[in-house]
Amino acid sequence: MAFAAEPYVRQVYYYETDRMSIVHHSNYIRWFEESRLDFMRQAGLPYEAIEREGILMPVTDVSAKFLSPSRYGDTVRIFPFMTEFNGVRASFRYEVRLPDGKLLATGTSGHCFVDERTRVPLNLKKRDPKAYELLRGLTEPDGAQADKEENKR
Amino acid sequence: MMIFDAVADVLAERNGCDRSEITPDTRFLDLGADSLDVVEMMMDLEEKLGREVELTERVETVGELVKFLEKHYGA
Numbered sequence: 544m545a546f547a548a549e550p551y552v553r554q555v556y557y558y559e560t561d562r563m564s565i566v567h568h569s570n571y572i573r574w575f576e577e578s579r580l581d582f583m584r585q586a587g588l589p590y591e592a593i594e595r596e597g598i599l600m601p602v603t604d605v606s607a608k609f610l611s612p613s614r615y616g617d618t619v620r621i622f623p624f625m626t627e628f629n630g631v632r633a634s635f636r637y638e639v640r641l642p643d644g645k646l647l648a649t650g651t652s653g654h655c656f657v658d659e660r661t662r663v664p665l666n667l668k669k670r671d672p673k674a675y676e677l678l679r680g681l682t683e684p685d686g687a688q689a690d691k692e693e694n695k696r
Numbered sequence: 697m698m699i700f701d702a703v704a705d706v707l708a709e710r711n712g713c714d715r716s717e718i719t720p721d722t723r724f725l726d727l728g729a730d731s732l733d734v735v736e737m738m739m740d741l742e743e744k745l746g747r748e749v750e751l752t753e754r755v756e757t758v759g760e761l762v763k764f765l766e767k768h769y770g771a
Binding site for chain 2: 603629631632655658661662663664665666669670
């Protein structure tokens with residue numbers, strides 16, 4: 544059975560809003576990261592465990608699409624999905640929703656794995672086979688988790 | 697199979713470029729391949745060479761990669 548993480552839930556803080564009284568766009572990128580790290584923690588591979596092996600997971604690309612604003616006081620649920628993983632690259636997709644399911648934003652991020660000391664990209668399959676196998680099992684069909692969530696409604 | 701030939705074959709297959717135009721001075725970036733593509737290319741190279749290889753240094757040209765492989769994995 545494919546791994547399904549619980550959504551990452553957080554409050555919108557006042558300091559995250561801008562002059563238009565909506566969340567500034569830059570914060571969604573931070574939320575994606577928070578949800579991604581939470582996703583890995585739930586999967587049993589906290590990011591600090593990867594770092595302890597001398598491996599870093601930098602961001603190679605990131606995108607966001609803003610569909611509807613979020614505001615101070617909102618509770619947002621962020622759904623991260625690992626859409627691609629081959630040991631060299633990993634890709635995530637995100638959905639930011641209100642508790643009633645309304646979709647506020649979507650996004651993607653791309654990552655690779657590098658040696659902490661040399662900063663040379665590496666193949667996780669060789670460097671940390673256990674982490675490789677774990678992450679490989681987390682990739683699921685695009686949208687599977689959100690569909691499950693929506694079907695509950 | 698010579699290591700250079702294996703690297704050139706894999707590069708040409710992956711990047712759809714002319715095999716005859718690949719020389720030791722060819723830069724991966726000029727073929728549209730970034731450092732991650734090079735690491736992914738190593739997986740194909742393993743099949744070609746019939747042994748496991750792992751890149752532990754940053755390489756920018758075909759010649760640098762061939763040198764690394766010769767040094768660590770023999771000719």
